[in-house]
Amino acid sequence: MVVTDSDETSDEGEWKRVLWRPQPFPDNYVPPTFLAALSKNPNVLPYRYWPLVLGACTISQHLSIVFVFLAVFTRLLDHTLDPRLLVVLSSVTFVAGCIIWESIEYFGSNVGRRTPSDRRAYTVKASLLIFLVLIALAPILRTLTAPTSADSIWAVATALFLVHAALADYSYAASPIRRERLTSVLSINAAISAAVVLASRLHDDLSVFALMLFSVEAFALFPVFRRRIQSMPALVQSLVTTLLGLAALAAPLPTLCAAVLTSVTFGAPAVLMWAQQYKHEIRGPWDAATPRGLSGEHVAEFL
Amino acid sequence: MENNKDPSSLSIAMISDFFHPEVGGVENHIYMLGASLIRRGHKVIVITHSHPPDRVGVRWLIPGLKVYHIPFPTLVSSATLPNFFTFLPYLRTIVLRERITIIHSHASLSSLGHEGVLHPHLLGVRTVFTDHSLFGFADAASILTNKLLEGMLRNVDAAICVSYIGRENTVLRSNLPPKSVYVIPNAIIADHFRPAVSNPPKDMITIIVISRLAYRKGVDLLVATAPRICAAFPNVRFVVGGDGPKMVDLLQMREAHFLQDRITLLGPVAHRDVPSILQQGSIFLNTSLTEAFGIAILEAACAGLYVVSTRVGGVPEVLPEDLISFTPPTVDDVFQAMSEAIAHIKQGEHDPHRAHERIRGFYDWARVAERTEVVYRDVLRTPPYPLWTRIQRTMGLGPFVGPIYTMILIVDCLFFALLELWMPRENIDQVEVKWDATRFETVTGQGRT
Numbered sequence: 001m002v003v004t005d006s007d008e009t010s011d012e013g014e015w016k017r018v019l020w021r022p023q024p025f026p027d028n029y030v031p032p033t034f035l036a037a038l039s040k041n042p043n044v045l046p047y048r049y050w051p052l053v054l055g056a057c058t059i060s061q062h063l064s065i066v067f068v069f070l071a072v073f074t075r076l077l078d079h080t081l082d083p084r085l086l087v088v089l090s091s092v093t094f095v096a097g098c099i100i101w102e103s104i105e106y107f108g109s110n111v112g113r114r115t116p117s118d119r120r121a122y123t124v125k126a127s128l129l130i131f132l133v134l135i136a137l138a139p140i141l142r143t144l145t146a147p148t149s150a151d152s153i154w155a156v157a158t159a160l161f162l163v164h165a166a167l168a169d170y171s172y173a174a175s176p177i178r179r180e181r182l183t184s185v186l187s188i189n190a191a192i193s194a195a196v197v198l199a200s201r202l203h204d205d206l207s208v209f210a211l212m213l214f215s216v217e218a219f220a221l222f223p224v225f226r227r228r229i230q231s232m233p234a235l236v237q238s239l240v241t242t243l244l245g246l247a248a249l250a251a252p253l254p255t256l257c258a259a260v261l262t263s264v265t266f267g268a269p270a271v272l273m274w275a276q277q278y279k280h281e282i283r284g285p286w287d288a289a290t291p292r293g294l295s296g297e298h299v300a301e302f303l
Numbered sequence: 304m305e306n307n308k309d310p311s312s313l314s315i316a317m318i319s320d321f322f323h324p325e326v327g328g329v330e331n332h333i334y335m336l337g338a339s340l341i342r343r344g345h346k347v348i349v350i351t352h353s354h355p356p357d358r359v360g361v362r363w364l365i366p367g368l369k370v371y372h373i374p375f376p377t378l379v380s381s382a383t384l385p386n387f388f389t390f391l392p393y394l395r396t397i398v399l400r401e402r403i404t405i406i407h408s409h410a411s412l413s414s415l416g417h418e419g420v421l422h423p424h425l426l427g428v429r430t431v432f433t434d435h436s437l438f439g440f441a442d443a444a445s446i447l448t449n450k451l452l453e454g455m456l457r458n459v460d461a462a463i464c465v466s467y468i469g470r471e472n473t474v475l476r477s478n479l480p481p482k483s484v485y486v487i488p489n490a491i492i493a494d495h496f497r498p499a500v501s502n503p504p505k506d507m508i509t510i511i512v513i514s515r516l517a518y519r520k521g522v523d524l525l526v527a528t529a530p531r532i533c534a535a536f537p538n539v540r541f542v543v544g545g546d547g548p549k550m551v552d553l554l555q556m557r558e559a560h561f562l563q564d565r566i567t568l569l570g571p572v573a574h575r576d577v578p579s580i581l582q583q584g585s586i587f588l589n590t591s592l593t594e595a596f597g598i599a600i601l602e603a604a605c606a607g608l609y610v611v612s613t614r615v616g617g618v619p620e621v622l623p624e625d626l627i628s629f630t631p632p633t634v635d636d637v638f639q640a641m642s643e644a645i646a647h648i649k650q651g652e653h654d655p656h657r658a659h660e661r662i663r664g665f666y667d668w669a670r671v672a673e674r675t676e677v678v679y680r681d682v683l684r685t686p687p688y689p690l691w692t693r694i695q696r697t698m699g700l701g702p703f704v705g706p707i708y709t710m711i712l713i714v715d716c717l718f719f720a721l722l723e724l725w726m727p728r729e730n731i732d733q734v735e736v737k738w739d740a741t742r743f744e745t746v747t748g749q750g751r752t
Binding site: 009017019020021024026027028030031034035037038281282283284285286287288289290291292293294 | 365422436438439440441447461466467468469471472474475481482484485486487488519521523524527591592593613615616617620621622623632633634635636662665666670675677678742
């Protein structure tokens with residue numbers, strides 16, 4: 001060997017974390033620095049309760065809508081609600097929703113997200129079309145499941161509503177480019193199917209039409225609207241949630257509805273807070289590094 | 304020649320899904336370790352799965368390494384289906400035939416290797432396991448494979464890791480006592496990686512990248528930095544060897560920046576061609592995001608290249624600081640480090656032949672075999688766990704996994720008892736021929752100096 005580097009001859013008796021030099025220790029020697037680079041829960045942000053509750057409001061709103069829909073259905077079924085009134089109410093809320101949407105866009109700060117005027121014309125056309133198609137379909141829908149027993153219908157509707165609630169897209173729409181996920185499409189489909197099977201239990205065409213119109217509004221249009229108010233101040237969100245929650249109490253079994261909504265809004269965040277103590281995340285130099293500084297950051301940062 | 308002429312000679316079975324004719328780090332490691340142990344006078348066999356149609360049955364590899372190919376179908380990337388029991392009849396026969404005393408399993412994703420650790424206590428054979436890779440703890444795949452590994456390593460007598468970081472990772476994943484985990488690095492054959500006879504020209508600097516072109520190898524960093532380096536240094540060119548899913552990104556980058564004459568993409572490279580590719584260059588760039596040992600870095604440094612690497616995993620342990628320069632995995636830092644490395648080469652501060660002579664003394668397979676033998680002797684000196692201790696240790700895995708693994712353990716014992724009745728030991732032929740490595744070396748003139 002011609003090498004006489006000071007690096008390789010000095011401090012021979014000391015353990016160093018290198019493989020290229022023979023060490024004066026057995027291979028299973030446990031150095032004092034063993035696992036020194038280990039860090040536990042390094043990038044865990046402890047949750048705070050009220051922001052979590054605000055996040056859970058999205059789910060409560062969604063469930064409230066299902067309960068409100070059930071309330072409307074039971075009233076139509078026992079003729080305590082005039083279907084004509086429901087049609088008028090649905091139309092009024094639709095127009096009101098459109099006005100609120102437009103005013104949010106008009107007064108809102110984010111100018112880039114404004115709807116172009118040809119989209120508006122398209123929306124009007126589409127809503128008229130849906131209106132007419134539902135009128136035309138009402139007689140067919142009314143007799144759709146006539147040979148099926150009512151028990152099966154309740155079971156199917158329950159299952160579909162559970163699917164609807166489980167697959168709905170509760171994510172926060174912070175990014176301007178929204179990609180519709182398959183699950184959220186499935187969720188809307190499940191809810192509309194549930195509405196169809198429930199509507200087939202009603203007694204007259206007008207009731208069927210009114211319920212379908214309401215279901216399209218509640219399950220297809222409201223989630224879009226809900227995503228928009230998610231970016232609004234906490235006060236607006238909690239107000240909307242409270243109103244919807246109170247409306248949900250009109251559903252059959254109001255105590256159950258109230259219990260579900262309360263536990264989702266206030267209980268679930270508390271459970272999540274409590275479960276935080278069991279968080280055990282291990283990080284260390286063996287983890288794959290994340291490359292940084294790439295143009296456009298086309299590599300996802302999954303931390 | 305009769306068996307056991309040397310009482311200190313061991314009979315070792317290496318078990319892994321990953322072996323020749325596949326190519327790769329683990330495959331090469333098993334072969335080189337086996338060959339070096341044979342040179343030390345031990346008997347070594349390898350058990351792996353078969354590669355139909357031609358790699359089946361029993362094969363011999365130079366220098367006297369006997370390979371048993373078990374007829375198991377492969378699932379993905381040369382790994383067999385994990386099933387816990389089907390290997391036992393083969394293993395029992397082979398162990399009895401070959402009078403195996405130590406079983407050495409390799410690679411934590413090899414189910415054959417897992418079974419190779421599960422069964423041997425029935426035959427009174429001791430087990431050693433070598434872990435070659437690093438795993439995280441956060442994703443679902445890691446959580447599952449870590450549990451499998453933990454379940455398996457409850458039965459192992461000692462484990463070997465290829466770097467200190469690998470050891471910390473294995474201890475965390477498998478809850479082994481650190482004292483039973485050894486660190487024995489990989490090695491290279493320095494003669495295969497010699498620098499070019501004449502030093503590479505200083506006016507045209509060639510940067511070599513040899514890697515699988517995958518996300519984990521940090522190809523995105525290469526794609527982002529290569530155009531910047533080419534723009535900043537007109538007399539620099541790239542030679543990239545390897546293939547993989549990120550090849551498309553490299554091709555697109557080359558096209559977008561009109562660098563066809565500056566960046567050469569070689570595509571898939573056979574391991575035997577690596578030395579000649581390395582000899583063309585003066586700087587080796589490694590942008591890996593995770594690396595247990597980084598044998599490619601060592602090979603490049605041995606071939607006299609100045610190495611620039613991301614500071615990840617076991618890379619900082621492999622080479623002394625003056626032969627390698629480290630960078631955080633960001634585009635700006637990689638560019639900065641490359642600029643410094645190019646300046647370093649231009650000033651002629653890096654002597655490839657001197658670097659080669661230094662590294663020649665660092666890593667050696669004969670020393671790896673010697674250190675591995677120490678592990679075998681340590682294991683043979685300790686008493687084996689009795690069955691009841693094994694059951695208790697296995698139950699300690701957890702409220703769900705513990706009982707499942709204990710059931711597997713007990714069913715395995717019953718299966719073994721059945722095999723003892725069905726295929727009695729007396730009826731199994733014993734292999735009487737023992738390979739004489741010294742005689743082989745005298746005949747072929749390859750005596751060890």
